Amino acid sequence: MARTRFDICLDEVLRHEGGYVDHPSDPGGATNMGITHKTLARWRNISPWWKLPKAQVKALGRAEAARIYRASYWDRSKAGNMPAGLDLVLFDFAVNSGPDRAIRTLQAELGVVADGQVGPLTLAAIQRRVAGTSAAGLIAALCDRRLAFLNRLSSFPTFGKGWTNRVAAVRKAALATIGAATAPIPPSSTWSTTMDFLNGYKTYIVGFIMLLAAGAQLLGVELPALDGASAGQLIMEALAVIFLRRGLKGDIGKA
Incomplete structure (x- = not known):
């Protein structure tokens, strides 16, 4: 049976998410394969979420994690309606920062109303953008916007290096999907990143x-x-x- 784009993109996401972690500086708390304690509790209809033991997060299996990813991130962001490559970039952004943030950032780049809902207008704008400047241009632009957002977060000093590497890896994988080369980062990017960081303080x-x-x-x-x-x-x-x-x-x- 042929592997779907969801299967391929999920492999890339899980490669970055890793296994069980419970970092004190991570607002998500206990997390396994990128699924937070709160997300798993809500998926299992347990309220309040803290009634779900952390041991259940640690015991989470890949099959259930995949179902959560498909319903809560892939389908929610309409990644399956995106061109190959862009689907991965949007999906990973949604997983890392939430579907609403990922969709609104994409819509801002497209110049359509940023309502957090992928509908006919957003999909049409994607088609026009891809036809005009290629999917590679939109992939790169969305990755740049994502990185700029991450740089403004107060937790960037703690997790920034990992986030930056993740965005770079996802960008590379997405561009490889469409056979495009990864453009070198211009020298000004380091200064821009520094200024974005200082902006938060x-x-x-x-x-x-x-x-x-x-x-x-x-x-x-x-x-x-x-x-x-x-x-x-x-x-x-x-x-x-x-x-x-x-x-x-x-x-x-x-x-």
Whole structure:
């Protein structure tokens, strides 16, 4: 029996997901073959999800994992309706960051309404894009957008190297599917990645600069550009900026 595109793409996804892990910095918690504790509990209709023992996650078999992947990620993202190569890129993105994020990112690249639903308009836009610039161009663009999103995550310092390698490997496999070569990464990409990383911490950077300026004033250094702001005022504003960001981040994480 011939292997389907789902089977082939699932092999690539599982190659990156690996087996059972329970990393303390991973918001997904206990995970096996990329299936999180919460995802498995919901699949088995167990509520609340934490009532499913972690041992069940560890004992998850490939056959059940494949059914979850097909229903929750492959079918949800309509990867089976995509050209070969793009199906893998979208599927792996959906697995790694959620179908809604993957679909909306693809729709943003296509210039259609980013509603998280793959319908006739999105599929037609894909056909036009592929006819105009080839599937390789769309594959590369979606991978670039995915990597830019990952670079902005606060957990990038912990998982960034693995994520970057994964996107590169998926891009290579997808392009190989259509017989296209992987384009070399331009020198500017390293600078762009660095700036994306710093962008996620720009509030802290501003606060730190304000504290440095306050320290300079305390040492008697005049800084005309500060419009007469006192060292004490700068310190209070810097602390307010930093702790406001931390508070917002905490509230968002609890939402």
